[in-house]
Amino acid sequence: MSDPAFDPLTAAALDAVRLLPAASAALYDLAQAHRTVSRSLALGLASRLARAQLSPERDLADLDGICGPLTAELDREWVREIHADPHCPSGSWVTHVRTREGAALHALSAPLLDLRAALRALVELGRAETLALRLAADLRA
Numbered sequence: 001m002s003d004p005a006f007d008p009l010t011a012a013a014l015d016a017v018r019l020l021p022a023a024s025a026a027l028y029d030l031a032q033a034h035r036t037v038s039r040s041l042a043l044g045l046a047s048r049l050a051r052a053q054l055s056p057e058r059d060l061a062d063l064d065g066i067c068g069p070l071t072a073e074l075d076r077e078w079v080r081e082i083h084a085d086p087h088c089p090s091g092s093w094v095t096h097v098r099t100r101e102g103a104a105l106h107a108l109s110a111p112l113l114d115l116r117a118a119l120r121a122l123v124e125l126g127r128a129e130t131l132a133l134r135l136a137a138d139l140r141a
Helices: 008-032 039-050 056-076 100-140
Strands: 078-084 092-098
Touching: 008 039, 008 056, 008 100, 039 056, 056 100, 092 100
Parallel strands: none
Antiparallel strands: 078 092
16 A cells, blocks of 8 residues: 555545545535435435545546536625725725525535545546656656
């Protein structure tokens, strides 16, 4: 077994594995709340993650299918607040905050977004290692 302190691919895999329980629970919660495009996709992925049956490229594709619509919905869940302020040169200042529903959806989907980022890093690192090995072989030939 590789030491995660010295092997970036093992470290990336460890990062992804640590996120599996929270992501699986989030998928079950989203499916129960009917907040996913495909309930069967979410439940199938949740089941695989709960058993730690990780297939990075397949799981990443499934997460993209689930997270894409979620992030689009999250992007719509912002409101602009205007604060009157006599000390502000323009007379007011503006902030953008999530709606209450948007904040709840963000909290619920955060483990999925974290896992998607970790899997993306893992897949890219694996591709980079494969390329590096091929390039090293080509240089030696």
